[in-house]
Each structure stands twice: as C-alpha cells, then as structure tokens.
Amino acid sequence: MYYSENPRFFVAVDCIIFGLVEGKLCLLLTKRKFEPEKGKWSVMGGFVQEMESADDAARRVLNQLTGLQDVYMEQVRAFGDVDRDPGERVISLAYFAMLGPEEFDVDLLAEHNAVWVPIDEIPPLGFDHPQMVQCTLQLLRRKFSTEPIGFNLLPEYFTLSQLQTLYETILGSPIDKRNFRKKVAEIDCITKTDMIDKTGSRRGASLYRFDLAKFSSESKFKI
Amino acid sequence: MYYSENPRFFVAVDCIIFGLVEGKLCLLLTKRKFEPEKGKWSVMGGFVQEMESADDAARRVLNQLTGLQDVYMEQVRAFGDVDRDPGERVISLAYFAMLGPEEFDVDLLAEHNAVWVPIDEIPPLGFDHPQMVQCTLQLLRRKFSTEPIGFNLLPEYFTLSQLQTLYETILGSPIDKRNFRKKVAEIDCITKTDMIDKTGSRRGASLYRFDLAKFSSESKFKI
DNA sequence: TCAAAAGTGTTTGATCTACACCCATGA
C-alpha cells in the first residue's frame, strides 16, 4: 500500500489561550507535572486522536482545561521541527483561543497547574513554546485591528473605555480617545445600548455591544 | 510511556506552487497517477519522513518535482479533518512556493504529469485541495502588498511595466501607472540599474532589481 | 466642592486618486 511505506507521527495541538485578568492581557500557562520538560512552564497541549479533526482536538483540550465550550479558536500554524519535543518526534499544531470573563472551573485549572500570566511577565517556556507564543501574538495583533475578534475577551456589554483600554493593551500603544470614538462610531456592528454602567465611574458610561447580525465580512472594520 | 497511548498519523506536505507563464499567474498541478483520487488533478504532495522537518519535507517535494533548490517557500497552515483523504487518515501541511522563470527540469515535470495552469482556469481538484488553494491565494494577496515577495516570480532584472503587470495580476485590479511608479520610487530596496531592456518595446525600458541588502524588516514596503 | 471618568469637534498635514501628454525607437 502506497501510504504504509511512510512513517507516522504523534500530532499534538497546543493551545495559546488569551484572557483579560484585571485589565491585563494574560496567557493561561501550566506548570508541567509530567516528563518531558517536567516542572517547566508550557502552554496547554494534547494529542490528536483517531476520530477527531485537529480543530476538534484543540477544542477538546481547551474544554478539558477550562470546562468551556464554543470558545473563539483559530489555528496559528504547524510546528514540525524534528527535535522540537525532546521526548519523541511530535508535530504540533498551534491554536489560539480568546476567553471572555466567564466563570472558569477553578478546580480544573488547579488540577492542571494552570495560572493566568500577563504577557509581559511570561516565564521561560519549554519546547518551542516561546516561538509559538511570539508567532501567535503577531497574528493576534494583526487580526485585532482588522477583524472584530476583540469582543471575545470582553463581557457582552462593555463601555467604550473598556474597549479602548483593550485595544491599547493589545496593540501596545496609547490611542487618542476622540479619534478612537470617532472610528467606533463608524462601525455598524458596535451598537450603543440604553444601559449605563455605574461601576467604573461616578458619572456612569453607556454600555455598548457587538452586534454580530450587523457584521458581514465586507463591513468595514478598521481600528 | 506517556506518548505511546496516543495514535500516530501520516503527515503530508502539499505544495501550492506559483509561477508566471506568459505573464499569467499559474499553479503547478499534477494529474494523479496513483490512488487515491487517481486521474484527478491535485497539487504536488508527499509525506514527511522520520529525519526531516516539515519545512524540509516541503523543500524536498518541491525539489523532486522541479529540480530546483533555494526556492521561496512558506507554510500556509495545517489541514486536519478526519476524512480529508479518502484513503487513510492524513494530516496535511500546506506550503506555498513562488518560482522564478528559471529553467525547469522538463523531464521531471513530465514524469509527474505536472503542468502549469492559470489560476482562473483551475480544474476541479481532489482531496481538500480547492480549500488549500483558496486559502493560499488569500495569503498570497495579503503578503503581496505588504512584503517584498513578488520578486520571487520575476527574473533578477525586470522593468517597471513587468512589475506593475505582476501586481495587477495578483491583486486582480488595474493600477494607475504614475501612482504605481511614484510608490516604487519611494521603496529603497527596488533600485534602478543602468541596463536597458530592448525586448519589450522599441524605446527600451530601464531594468530594476530588488536589493535585498537595502531591505530590512522595518523598511516601508506598501504597494 | 472636588476628584475621577465620560463625553465631545476642529484643524493640519499626509496620503491616495484621478487624470493626459510627450518621448524614443524600430519597422
């Protein structure tokens, strides 16, 4: 048989999971409890199984760690260097996910030694995970200003200040408030509600939401 | 052992190979001589081997088909659906390559049933190759206007008309000649030589070249 | 009454777009 002359490989998925914790962009990292790289920090990974697609495997790994379903996820790329895993030859597919401020299953996180780490405080990681994270951050920044994905990190209703702070955090530079609001006003799929958030200021701020129905892939979205 | 509880998979690389043939953007496709999908058109693929990285595998496959080395290649993404290959479970990594007008090994191409097909005349392809090609074209267009990769399709020395035609072909819309030349003039790494090409017109056109030394990742490159 | 965040327009410079004619040459 044509196929069987060829070798087979373990195929892993590694999930680079973003979330906002106390306003800071964080990664969910785990301190490994198993060899190889035991004791080192790494992103959460798992192996693709027979009856699941790579995308399904990534969703499963994310679900096992957080208990969450229907989370925004996307493939970053494959990492296929021969020695990227010191234990065995493993080809890995990196995925990134963005979590909103839902309640996590804290027990699951603890069970996996998982903690939120701000992206400017990332400890040395095992395997080729530093590369994966760099690559993912680049992708994240590029997508962030051209596609409406930031909302995955926010609650359903959010203030413009929250949104602006998020963009400043991700893009790494301050944004002029008036220019920012001018742009937001031109984006159809970000709509004002008549609710007011009084927790963030004495005066109160209007709450907005992302309206998926008003978003088509051809709508302008440029922040 | 931790790893061995998990299944292993065939891992393929599929090469989406671009070239300019008579001024048209073409893909190098092969008519399959083996099952599965025998008789159907597909892009050129091969299996990753034990002692080679995924990138090396892609380079090897390209070399086996064209005889060429040191060709511009880049990973597109992984395709991991369970049934993407009707014969066996195969996870595939798509790569794209851009060939200049070098001499190909015609015998090798013939041996693989490979022909150049203009991208607007692509026949129905087997497997999930239509998806791969679409995905790659998107990536190509995005990279084309922000990174100096188009030169890989051109000879070392080229005229501005050739360059403009190339951009019009890839981006799919006509470009104003004066505006195009204005932009090119502002790009440091495209330099004029004192050579003249007399083959394309009676008057003759200055030949330009891409100067890699003058290109840094921070240089502006926006066409 | 004051601290703290929300909200609001205008001006300036930069960039992009549209547009038409002369040039040099070989056939």
Add this chain to the structure above:
DNA sequence: TCATGGGTGTAGATCAAACACTTTTGA
C-alpha cells in the same frame, strides 16, 4: 512616419493625527 510601450506632475479628495475643555455624580 507611425505604431508601440516608456516615462513624467499636479490638483482635489480622503484619511489620520494632534489637541483641551465641559459634564456628571458620589464621596
């Protein structure tokens, strides 16, 4: 001499960036 592709500048529109003050309200 003329057909063919090579080469050149300007004006108007659009977009991006800089900039400061008033409003509301709970403590």
